[in-house]
Amino acid sequence: MSWEENIKKVIPYTPGEQPKIENIIKLNTNECPYPPAPEIKEKLEKFSYESLRLYPDPSASVLVNALSSYYNIAPEKIFVGVGSDDVLAMAFLTFFNSNKPILFPDITYSFYDVWAELFKIPYKKVPLNDDFEITIEDYFEENGGVIFPNPNAPTGLFMDLSMVEEIIKKNKDSVVIVDEAYIDFGGISAASLIDKYDNLLVVQTFSKSRAMAGMRIGYAFGSKKLIKYLQDAKFSFNSYTMNRTSLEFGVASLENVVYFQETCGKIISTRERVKKDLKNLGFTFPDSMSNFIFARHPEVPAVELFDALKKQGIFVRYFNAPRIDDYLRITIGTDKQMDIFMDFLKKYLQERL
Ligand code: PMP
Numbered sequence: 413m414s415w416e417e418n419i420k421k422v423i424p425y426t427p428g429e430q431p432k433i434e435n436i437i438k439l440n441t442n443e444c445p446y447p448p449a450p451e452i453k454e455k456l457e458k459f460s461y462e463s464l465r466l467y468p469d470p471s472a473s474v475l476v477n478a479l480s481s482y483y484n485i486a487p488e489k490i491f492v493g494v495g496s497d498d499v500l501a502m503a504f505l506t507f508f509n510s511n512k513p514i515l516f517p518d519i520t521y522s523f524y525d526v527w528a529e530l531f532k533i534p535y536k537k538v539p540l541n542d543d544f545e546i547t548i549e550d551y552f553e554e555n556g557g558v559i560f561p562n563p564n565a566p567t568g569l570f571m572d573l574s575m576v577e578e579i580i581k582k583n584k585d586s587v588v589i590v591d592e593a594y595i596d597f598g599g600i601s602a603a604s605l606i607d608k609y610d611n612l613l614v615v616q617t618f619s620k621s622r623a624m625a626g627m628r629i630g631y632a633f634g635s636k637k638l639i640k641y642l643q644d645a646k647f648s649f650n651s652y653t654m655n656r657t658s659l660e661f662g663v664a665s666l667e668n669v670v671y672f673q674e675t676c677g678k679i680i681s682t683r684e685r686v687k688k689d690l691k692n693l694g695f696t697f698p699d700s701m702s703n704f705i706f707a708r709h710p711e712v713p714a715v716e717l718f719d720a721l722k723k724q725g726i727f728v729r730y731f732n733a734p735r736i737d738d739y740l741r742i743t744i745g746t747d748k749q750m751d752i753f754m755d756f757l758k759k760y761l762q763e764r765l
């Protein structure tokens with residue numbers, strides 16, 4: 413017998429590339445092209461290096477309280493973690509323990525099946541319709557839990573809150589997780605429903621709309637009961653998930669509401685402009701409410717465009733997976749970045765077609 417027989421073998425999630433080359437146009441991992449709130453820079457300059465000697469507050473109360481004031485939700489209904497990936501992984505571990513399969517869309521955030529495999533959770537991928545929309549009735553069958561992003565990724569499609577509520581209503585016997593990583597780009601959050609449904613968990617992140625992917629801050633809203641279960645799992649894992657810098661800079665980000673709204677507004681208006689430009693070049697795409705567009709060209713294969721763009725130092729995301737291997741996921745950058753991107757595409761297609 414070899415020691416390798418007793419090893420947990422997993423196929424890990426593959427994140428988008430983080431190229432080590434300078435001066436590229438990086439539209440491949442849905443980061444924000446603008447800097448985080450200026451208050452963070454001030455805090456960074458004043459940050460007590462000496463404080464690193466001490467463990468951080470295990471309850472992360474400064475950050476939880478700042479989120480509580482910002483969203484007007486009681487601190488006992490808020491959980492924080494190291495990016496929403498950490499929050500989601502902890503939620504899978506805590507809430508999905510049935511023998512019945514958990515349900516999620518076939519085209520969605522590709523970390524869900526990785527966690528399900530890791531924790532040995534049975535799961536069923538529910539096909540989106542031909543327009544990449546969720547058919548809510550598909551989620552009315554018996555299950556061990558439900559999770560979907562809203563807006564969905566990588567399609568960018570937002571599902572109306574009334575439909576989200578319908579799914580929650582029909583699933584009183586399992587936990588429903590709504591992954592709202594991209595909610596700040598025009599969608600309406602399900603956070604308003606947590607008092608109505610004690611089995612609802614709404615997960616959000618500082619990585620996209622708050623331009624803090626490098627800091628790793630995620631959070632969730634849910635009933636006191638649900639959050640307590642999540643805390644118990646977290647404290648059985650690692651007491652000090654949020655480090656001192658995350659706590660301090662996370663709070664600073666929440667202080668500047670105007671900057672946050674302006675940043676989201678800029679991304680939304682660039683997105684709408686890029687939709688028109690892409691349409692003019694013949695691309696088709698679901699009507700994104702996120703900070704990316706999931707587009708295909710009817711004549712030119714996505715992988716060809718992906719490679720051509722990469723050669724120009726323009727990185728987008730390509731998924732070699734069923735139903736979506738003809739699409740590119742293009743993160744919305746600054747107007748200038750998107751101009752360079754569009755100019756290249758225009759020239760390339762003109763020469764190619
Ligand atoms: N959910 C979805 C749908 C995402 O696309 C991402 C980004 N990869 C995440 C969660 C995780 O983001 P983070 O861990 O940076 O908060």
